[in-house]
Amino acid sequence: MKKLHFFFFAFSLFSSHFIIAQNETTIEKEILELHKPTKVVHDSISKLMKEVDLKIETEKDSLKRNQLTLRLDTLWNALDQNGINELKLDFDFARKHPNSPKALHLIRISVGRFVGMNFYDTFVDIFQNFTPEIKNSDEGKEMTEKLKYFKQSKVGSNAPSFSLKDIDNKTISLSDYKGKKYILIDFWASWCAPCREELPYVKELYKKYKQQGLEIISITKDEKSDLWKNAIAKEKIESWKHISILENQSTIDKDYFVNGIPHKVLIDRNGMIIGKWKGSGENNKQNLQQLLKSIFEAE
Known part of the structure; x- marks a missing residue:
C-alpha cells in the first residue's frame, strides 16, 4: 500500500x-x-x-x-x-x-x-x-x-546620499550642497561614445548656469584610471567634479539604479531628484535644457 x-x-x-x-x-x-x-x-x-x-x-x-x-x-x-x-x-x-x-x-x-x-x-x-x-x-x-x-x-524621491573621494582625493558629499546648489550627476565612461558626444553640450550648460548655482558631478564606470583621467583632460572638463566608482569601491550606480550610460540625474537644493535621463538623444538634451532654464532663468 x-x-x-x-x-x-x-x-x-x-x-x-x-x-x-x-x-x-x-x-x-x-x-x-x-x-x-x-x-x-x-x-x-x-x-x-x-x-x-x-x-x-x-x-x-x-x-x-x-x-x-x-x-x-x-x-x-x-x-x-x-x-x-x-x-x-x-x-x-x-x-x-x-x-x-x-x-x-x-x-x-x-x-x-x-x-x-x-x-x-x-x-x-x-x-x-x-x-x-x-x-x-x-x-x-x-x-x-x-x-x-x-x-x-526616481523623480520625486530624496536623492540617495553619498560621500566619496574625487579625482583629487577630496571628499565629495551630497549633503555639502544641500540648501546651496543644484547637482547634475552624470554617469559616464571614457569608452562610452554617446557619453563623450554629449560633453560639449554639458560644458555649455555648466558655463551658462554655474554662477547661478549648478554643480556637475561626473561619476565614471571606467575600470582603468588612466583612460578616465586622459578622457577628462582631452575633453577639457576639469572644471567640475569627477568621481570613480571603482576607486571608491562604491555602489552609487546601484543606489541610483543606473543600468546603462549615459545616465543623468538632476537634484534640487533640497536634495530631491527633479529630473532623470537615461540614454542620449536630442529629446533628453532639450528636456534637461528646458528644466534648467525654468529653474535658473525664473529665479
Whole structure:
C-alpha cells in the first residue's frame, strides 16, 4: 500500500511539473505572438536607422549632415515609443498571468530600461498581483530588490546620499550642497561614445548656469584610471567634479539604479531628484535644457 501511495504521489508530482512546463510553453508562444506587431515596427525602424547612419558617415555637406542627424533622432524617438507600446502590452499580459514565471520575467527585464523609467507605480501594482509563489521565487526576489532601488532613485524621491573621494582625493558629499546648489550627476565612461558626444553640450550648460548655482558631478564606470583621467583632460572638463566608482569601491550606480550610460540625474537644493535621463538623444538634451532654464532663468 505504501508503494502504491508513493507511486501516486510521484505520478502526481510529475504530472504537475509537466502541466506547468506545458503552460509555460504555451505562454512563451503567446508572448511571441504578442510582440509580433511591435517587432515588425522595431525591425522597420532599425533598418531605416542603419540607412541614415551610413548616409551620415559619407555625407560631406554639413547642412545635409545635420538634417540626417535630426532624422536619426526622430527615428530613435519612434523606436523608444515603440518600446513603450510593447511594455504596455507586457503589463496587460502579466496582469492576466499572475502565476507565470515567464510573465514575471517579461516585466523584470524592462524595469531598469529607458522604456520603463516612468512606470514605477505600474511595475509595483503588477508585481503585487503575482501569486506568493512567483513573488518568492529567485526572480521575484530580484524584482523586489530592483523595485527598491527604482523607488529611491526616481523623480520625486530624496536623492540617495553619498560621500566619496574625487579625482583629487577630496571628499565629495551630497549633503555639502544641500540648501546651496543644484547637482547634475552624470554617469559616464571614457569608452562610452554617446557619453563623450554629449560633453560639449554639458560644458555649455555648466558655463551658462554655474554662477547661478549648478554643480556637475561626473561619476565614471571606467575600470582603468588612466583612460578616465586622459578622457577628462582631452575633453577639457576639469572644471567640475569627477568621481570613480571603482576607486571608491562604491555602489552609487546601484543606489541610483543606473543600468546603462549615459545616465543623468538632476537634484534640487533640497536634495530631491527633479529630473532623470537615461540614454542620449536630442529629446533628453532639450528636456534637461528646458528644466534648467525654468529653474535658473525664473529665479
